[in-house]
Amino acid sequence: MAEQVALTVKDLEKVFPLRRGLFARPQGGVRAVDKVSFQLKSGETLALVGESGCGKTTVARILAGLEQPTGGTVVLSGKELDFASKETPHILRQTNQMVFQDPYATLNPRMTVGQSVEEPLIVRRYAGDRKQRVRELFAAVSLGEEMIDRYPHQFSGGQRQRIGIARALASDPKILLCDEPTSALDVSVQGQVLNLLKDLQQERGISYLFISHNLSVVWHISQQVAVMYLGKIVEIGSREAVFLETAHPYTKALLAASPKVAPGQSRERIVLSGEVPSPLNPPSGCRFHTRCPFAKDICREAEPSLQDLGAGHHVACHFAGKM
Amino acid sequence: MPSVLQRLFQHKLATVGAIVLLLLVFAALFAPWLAPNNPEDVHPEASLRGPSRQFPLGQDPSGRCILSRMLYGARASLSVGFLAGVISLGVGIIMGSLAGYFGGWVDLLIMRVAEVFMTIPQFLLVIAAVAIVGPSFTSVLVIIGLSSWTGYARVLRGEILSIKQKPFVEAARAYGSSSWRILLRHVLPNCLSPLIVMVTLNVASVILLESSLSFLGFGIQEPQASWGSILSQGRAYFQSAPHVATFPGIAIMLAVLAFNLLGDGLRDALDPKLVEGE
Numbered sequence: 001m002a003e004q005v006a007l008t009v010k011d012l013e014k015v016f017p018l019r020r021g022l023f024a025r026p027q028g029g030v031r032a033v034d035k036v037s038f039q040l041k042s043g044e045t046l047a048l049v050g051e052s053g054c055g056k057t058t059v060a061r062i063l064a065g066l067e068q069p070t071g072g073t074v075v076l077s078g079k080e081l082d083f084a085s086k087e088t089p090h091i092l093r094q095t096n097q098m099v100f101q102d103p104y105a106t107l108n109p110r111m112t113v114g115q116s117v118e119e120p121l122i123v124r125r126y127a128g129d130r131k132q133r134v135r136e137l138f139a140a141v142s143l144g145e146e147m148i149d150r151y152p153h154q155f156s157g158g159q160r161q162r163i164g165i166a167r168a169l170a171s172d173p174k175i176l177l178c179d180e181p182t183s184a185l186d187v188s189v190q191g192q193v194l195n196l197l198k199d200l201q202q203e204r205g206i207s208y209l210f211i212s213h214n215l216s217v218v219w220h221i222s223q224q225v226a227v228m229y230l231g232k233i234v235e236i237g238s239r240e241a242v243f244l245e246t247a248h249p250y251t252k253a254l255l256a257a258s259p260k261v262a263p264g265q266s267r268e269r270i271v272l273s274g275e276v277p278s279p280l281n282p283p284s285g286c287r288f289h290t291r292c293p294f295a296k297d298i299c300r301e302a303e304p305s306l307q308d309l310g311a312g313h314h315v316a317c318h319f320a321g322k323m
Numbered sequence: 324m325p326s327v328l329q330r331l332f333q334h335k336l337a338t339v340g341a342i343v344l345l346l347l348v349f350a351a352l353f354a355p356w357l358a359p360n361n362p363e364d365v366h367p368e369a370s371l372r373g374p375s376r377q378f379p380l381g382q383d384p385s386g387r388c389i390l391s392r393m394l395y396g397a398r399a400s401l402s403v404g405f406l407a408g409v410i411s412l413g414v415g416i417i418m419g420s421l422a423g424y425f426g427g428w429v430d431l432l433i434m435r436v437a438e439v440f441m442t443i444p445q446f447l448l449v450i451a452a453v454a455i456v457g458p459s460f461t462s463v464l465v466i467i468g469l470s471s472w473t474g475y476a477r478v479l480r481g482e483i484l485s486i487k488q489k490p491f492v493e494a495a496r497a498y499g500s501s502s503w504r505i506l507l508r509h510v511l512p513n514c515l516s517p518l519i520v521m522v523t524l525n526v527a528s529v530i531l532l533e534s535s536l537s538f539l540g541f542g543i544q545e546p547q548a549s550w551g552s553i554l555s556q557g558r559a560y561f562q563s564a565p566h567v568a569t570f571p572g573i574a575i576m577l578a579v580l581a582f583n584l585l586g587d588g589l590r591d592a593l594d595p596k597l598v599e600g601e
Binding site: 064065066090093094096097098100101102105106107108109110111116119120123124164167168170171 | 489490491493494495496497498499500501504508509512513
C-alpha cells in the first residue's frame with residue numbers, strides 16, 4: 001500500500017510568455033518550472049522547498065488544473081495524461097484539490113462557511129444528504145456544527161484554514177496540494193493545522209504535495225523532500241537523505257539559514273550572498289553558480305543533471321558527494 | 324459588528340438624504356390624493372398668480388396649479404431616474420462581467436465601445452437620440468439608460484479583475500465549477516457594493532439630465548408635468564413671477580442632493596475595509 005504511486009510527474013515545464021506591447025509577439029518567456037520530475041507515493045507527503053519565486057506554487061497550480069503547463073506528462077492512478085490535451089486539467093480536478101496560503105482570501109466572504117463547504121458537493125452532484133456530509137466534514141476538521149451558518153469574518157485564521165481543508169475534502173481528493181497552508185498562521189495554530197493534516201492523511205490515505213519554506217514544518221510532515229531553485233529541482237530524496245546527507249550546496253545553505261530541525265543535522269555554515277537571479281535570464285550552466293561558494297569553471301559552462309546517490313536520493317551538482 | 328443599514332444610519336447626512344427621498348417617493352406615489360387641484364386644469368384668467376389658499380405654490384402661465392404639477396412631475400422625474408438607473412445598471416453589469424471575467428477580445432471590444440460612448444458628451448448623445456426617436460417618457464428613459472452604462476461596466480470590470488484572482492475563486496475552479504457558476508456565485512456578489520453606491524449617484528444625475536431635457540423641450544411632453552418643463556415655463560417670467568421657476572428648481576435640487584448624500588453614506592457603509600476591519 002505505502003509503495004503505491006499516486007502521481008508521477010515527468011519533465012513538467014511552464015513558460016510564461018512575455019509580451020511587450022499589445023500586438024507584439026511573445027519575446028521569450030519566464031521559465032517558472034523547468035523539467036521538473038518527481039513521484040508522489042500514496043498516503044505520503046512530498047515537500048517542495050525553495051525560495052519565493054522558484055516555481056513551487058506553479059507546480060501545485062498545474063497539478064490542481066488551474067494552470068496549463070507548456071510541456072511534460074503526468075501519470076495519475078496508472079493513466080498517463082498529456083498536457084497538450086485540453087481534458088487534462090479536468091481530469092486533474094477530479095482527484096486533486098488545493099489548500100491555499102492566505103486564510104483570509106480562501107473563503108468567499110458573502111457565503112456562510114457551510115455554503116462554501118457545500119459548493120463542491122453541489123457542483124459534483126453529490127448523491128447523498130449534502131447537509132449531513134457538510135456536518136461530517138466539519139467534524140473531520142474538528143469544527144463544531146454550530147459554526148456551519150457563520151460567515152468567514154467570524155473565524156480566526158487557523159479556523160478558516162481548517163474550513164478550507166474541509167472544502168477541499170468535500171471533493172474526496174486522492175491528492176491534496178497544500179500551498180504553504182500554515183505560513184500565515186501563528187506558531188501554535190500552525191501545529192494544530194499540521195497535526196490535523198497528518199491525522200487526515202492517516203485516516204484517509206490522502207497524498208500531500210506540501211509546499212513550504214519552513215524547514216521544521218517540512219521535517220514534521222513529509223517523507224520525501226524536493227528542493228527547487230529557479231524552476232528546477234536541485235535535490236530530491238527522502239527526508240532523512242535531504243536533511244542529514246545533504247549533497248547540494250543550496251540545500252546546505254537553506255538548512256544553515258534555519259534553526260536546526262533534525263537530530264544529527266550538520267552544522268556547516270553556508271551563507272548565500274546576492275539575490276536570486278532573474279528567471280527571465282537565468283545564469284548559464286548550473287543556475288546556482290552565481291551564488292555558490294564552491295563554483296568552479298565547469299559550473300558556469302555545463303548544466304548538471306540529476307545524478308543518483310542511491311536510495312532515490314538525486315542531486316543536480318557537479319561536485320555532489322565530493323565536497 | 325453593525326450591519327450595513329445600521330452603519331448607514333449612523334451617518335447623519337445620509338439619514339437626512341434617505342428621509343428626503345422617502346418623502347419625495349411618498350409624494351410621487353400619492354400625488355392623486357395629495358394634489359389640491361387637477362394638474363391639467365387651466366385657468367387663463369389667473370395666469371402666473373402667486374401662492375394663494377387654493378393654489379399653495381401659485382399658478383403657471385396657463386394658470387395651472389404648480390404644486391399639483393410638481394407632485395405629478397415627481398412621478399415622472401423619480402421614475403425616469405429609477406428606471407433609467409436600473410437599465411444602465413443592468414447593461415453595465417452584463418458588459419462589465421463579460422469584459423472583466425472572460426477577458427481577451429471580448430474585453431477589448433467592450434471597453435473600446437465604452438470609450439467611444441464616453442468620448443461623446445452624454446447630454447449631446449441623449450439629445451441627438453431623442454431627436455431621432457421622438458421625445459416621450461419611454462424613449463427618454465431607455466435612451467438615458469442605454470447611454471450611461473459605461474461607468475458601471477468600467478468599475479465592475481476592475482472589481483472582477485481583482486476578485487477573480489482570489490483563492491476562493493480559484494478553489495471554485497479547482498473543484499470543477501462552471502464559469503457561469505463561478506461568475507454568479509463567487510465573483511459578482513463580491514463586486515456589487517461599489518455599484519450600489521454608483522446607482523444612487525447615477526439616479527441623481529439621471530434626474531438632473533431628465534430635467535434638463537424637459538427644460539429644453541426634449542423630455543416629457545406637455546401636458547404631462549415634469550420638474551424640468553415647469554422650470555422652463557417659469558424662466559421667461561422669472562422677474563415678474565419668480566415662484567414658477569423657483570419651486571421646481573428647489574425640488575430638483577432637493578432630489579439630487581438627497582441621492583448624493585445617500586450615495587456618500589452608502590459608500591462609507593459598504594466600504595469593505597470598514598466591513599472587514601472587525
